[in-house]
Amino acid sequence: MDRRIRVLVGKPGLDGHDRGAKVIARSLRDAGMEVIYTGLRQTPEMIVRAALQEGVDVIGLSILSGAHLRLCERIIGLLREHQQDLPVFVGGIIPQEDIKLLKEMGIIEVFGPGTPTIQVIDKIREVVAV
Amino acid sequence: MKGWEEDRALAKALNEIEKGDPPLWLPEERRSNASDSWVIGVTGSPGVGKSTLVGGLVDLLLSEEHEVGVLAVDPTSPFSHGAFLGDRIRMQQNSLHPNLFIRSVGSHDCVGGLSESIFDMVCAMEAYQKKYIIIETVGAGQSDLDIMYIADCILLVLSPGSGDEVQIYKAGIMEIADIYAINKSDLPGIEKMVRDIQELLMAEHSNEPWKRKLICTQALRKKGIQDLWASIQDHQRIMRQSEKANRKRELRDRKHLEAILQQKIKQRLEQVPKDLYPSFHEHMATCMDTWYAKISREGEKV
Numbered sequence: 001m002d003r004r005i006r007v008l009v010g011k012p013g014l015d016g017h018d019r020g021a022k023v024i025a026r027s028l029r030d031a032g033m034e035v036i037y038t039g040l041r042q043t044p045e046m047i048v049r050a051a052l053q054e055g056v057d058v059i060g061l062s063i064l065s066g067a068h069l070r071l072c073e074r075i076i077g078l079l080r081e082h083q084q085d086l087p088v089f090v091g092g093i094i095p096q097e098d099i100k101l102l103k104e105m106g107i108i109e110v111f112g113p114g115t116p117t118i119q120v121i122d123k124i125r126e127v128v129a130v
Numbered sequence: 131m132k133g134w135e136e137d138r139a140l141a142k143a144l145n146e147i148e149k150g151d152p153p154l155w156l157p158e159e160r161r162s163n164a165s166d167s168w169v170i171g172v173t174g175s176p177g178v179g180k181s182t183l184v185g186g187l188v189d190l191l192l193s194e195e196h197e198v199g200v201l202a203v204d205p206t207s208p209f210s211h212g213a214f215l216g217d218r219i220r221m222q223q224n225s226l227h228p229n230l231f232i233r234s235v236g237s238h239d240c241v242g243g244l245s246e247s248i249f250d251m252v253c254a255m256e257a258y259q260k261k262y263i264i265i266e267t268v269g270a271g272q273s274d275l276d277i278m279y280i281a282d283c284i285l286l287v288l289s290p291g292s293g294d295e296v297q298i299y300k301a302g303i304m305e306i307a308d309i310y311a312i313n314k315s316d317l318p319g320i321e322k323m324v325r326d327i328q329e330l331l332m333a334e335h336s337n338e339p340w341k342r343k344l345i346c347t348q349a350l351r352k353k354g355i356q357d358l359w360a361s362i363q364d365h366q367r368i369m370r371q372s373e374k375a376n377r378k379r380e381l382r383d384r385k386h387l388e389a390i391l392q393q394k395i396k397q398r399l400e401q402v403p404k405d406l407y408p409s410f411h412e413h414m415a416t417c418m419d420t421w422y423a424k425i426s427r428e429g430e431k432v
Contacts, residue, residue, distance in 0.1 A: 003149045004211060004236070029212035034236050039219035046225050050218060052137050053231055055145040082134055 005033045005128050006056040010047040011040050012071045013063060020091060020113075021062035027117035028060075028124070044074040052084055057128045060120075063092040069101060076106045087127045089120070133228030140258045144233055147250040150393065164379070167256045168366055169263045171281025173243065173303065176269025178289040179313040181220035182349035183358075184266050190359050191262050192227050199231045199260030201252070203245055205268045206236040213237075217266055231260065242276025243267040246393060249386040252280060272302040279385040282378055283365050285358075287311045288327075290319035295326040304330075308342060309361050315346035315354070339372040340365055 009025045011018050018040055025035045036054050038047060051059050059079075063071060068090060079086055090102060091111040099110045109123055143153050170187075172180050184200060191198045202217035215234035224230055233251070240246045244267055255263045267277050277284060286307035298304060310327055312320065327344050334342070343361045347354030369375040 003145070004213075025214055029207060029214045030210045032207075032210045032212045034206075034213045034215060034234075036215045036218060036234050039216075039222065046222075049134065049137070049226060050232075052134065053141055053233055055141040055148075055233075082138065084138075 005058065005124065006036065006054060007033050007058045007060055007124065008036050008038065008047070008051045008054055008056040009060045009062065010038045010042055010050070011062050012042050012044055012047055012075065013065045013067050014041060015063070015065035016040055017064055018062065020064075021060075024060060024062070024091060024117065024120060028121065031121045033121075033124070044071060044078055047075060048078040048082065048084065051079075051086060052082060056086065058124050059086055059088045061088065061090050061092075063090060063094070066093075068092070068094055069098060069105075072102055072105055072107055089123070091115070091120075136258060137231060140231060140254060141233075143254040143257070144251055147247045147254060150247075150397070152247075152250045153254075164253075164256045166259075166261060167263055168261065169252060169265065169280060169282045170362060171265050171267065171277035171284045172287060173267040173270045173274070173277050173284065173306075174287035175271075175289075175292065178269075178287045178292075179347075179349045180266050180269075180287050181217040183285075183287055183311060183313055183347060183355070184217075184264055185221040185223065186347075186349050186352055186355040187264065187359060187362075188221055188230060189223055189352075190355055192224050192229055195229070197229050197259055197261045199233075199255035199258075199263045200266070201233055201235055201248065201255070201263070202266045203235045203237055203243070203248070203268050206238050211238075231255070231258075237268050240276070241274075243270045243274030244276045244280070246389060248276075249280060249382070249389050253386075270303060272300060272304075275303060275306055278306045280382050282369065282375060283362055284308045285311055285362070287313050288323070289314040290317045290323050295329075298326050298330055308340060308365050309358070310342070310344045311347050311354070311358055312344065313347045313349050315348055320346070339374060340368050 007028055009021050011021055021037065025037050028035045036056065038050055061072065072090060076088065087108045089109050089111065090107050094102065094110050094112060102110055108127060111120055146153050172184055174180050181202065188198055188200065200221065204213055204215045204217060206213045213236035215236065217234055218232055221232055235245045235251065237245050248265065252263055265277065265281060267274060284307050286303060288310060289312065312323055324344065324346065331342055331344065345354055345358045345361055347358060
């Protein structure tokens with residue numbers, strides 16, 4: 001039996017706008033993935049614990065608040081602490097100069113506004129297949 | 131941090147189950163803990179408040195220091211085979227509590243409101259010493275009844291405004307409940323609904339040790355949850371005293387075995403090369419012709 005790709009779509013931090021996260025969640029669903037959506041205003045601990053319990057293959061974070069550096073650092077740190085070496089993607093409003101910093105931190109890819117969803121789907125498939 | 135280490139092991143077991151590859155140690159490991167566990171099935175139509183109610187129950191169970199496992203089933207798409215699993219959103223308050231493990235499950239090809247791997251998943255939860263295991267079904271229709279084969283206690287969540295009393299007398303899901311929770315009890319139509327269900331319960335003349343109960347709740351405002359929990363405990367006590375609980379577990383084991391066999395057969399069918407199908411269809415068509423011809427000949431004789 002084929003296990004479907006499981007993705008956790010998380011909204012860390014305090015922004016209250018999850019249209020983008022839901023659009024992505026739905027596109028991934030339509031691409032045959034199982035998407036677990038955490039809902040708004042999650043702490044890094046909540047996201048990492050949910051990812052662990054849900055046994056996901058990938059984490060996608062949607063951040064619009066500007067706090068992406070702190071939040072991602074903490075999430076990546078917690079994942080390492082609990083030996084969950086999961087690929088993490090980020091989407092949302094991220095200044096160009098921070099993309100490099102996020103990638104250095106260990107974020108696999110950053111998707112800005114207007115990214116075609118197929119690009120996200122392909123990237124996830126590529127990363128999980130390895 | 132306590133809890134995370136065990137979480138990882140349980141999550142791994144559940145992943146293996148989803149791959150169709152249940153860990154072989156499961157049945158034995160489970161047997162030693164199964165007698166302590168109690169499986170609560172929560173079912174009802176989409177949007178009546180099952181997840182929110184489960185969230186409320188979970189908070190209460192954790193405050194009494196129980197180990198709690200939640201299996202929240204949501205539908206899998208028949209088109210893409212993907213799923214949007216969103217039950218966790220309603221169970222946030224204690225999501226970091228070390229005694230709580232929540233797992234979202236896609237229903238896959240299963241039609242009875244659960245998932246084909248649900249039996250194995252409950253066993254895994256038992257093996258990891260979850261004392262109360264709450265299964266939330268997909269938003270259920272009148273004949274999504276599989277939960278009755280696995281849960282020790284069935285909670286049917288209803289809400290006002292979902293049809294007249296005729297709906298209440300229909301067979302199927304209304305019959306399998308041990309406890310009816312009428313949620314959103316602040317909405318108009320609640321008095322009538324309570325009256326209708328009370329009438330239904332009064333008209334029952336069974337020799338069952340447990341008399342079914344009706345509880346009004348407002349899950350969002352945490353009202354009625356305490357009463358609901360008291361009823362669940364009463365039911366548990368009475369079922370255990372009367373040996374009924376054991377018979378339900380025997381039924382569950384039998385259904386589990388059936389589920390394993392069905393999965394094996396399905397796996398075999400999937401291995402049949404696809405190019406065999408055209409000739410198979412031809413064969414079927416010939417068979418059908420023969421059958422219909424035979425039936426009509428027999429009919430003419432009469």
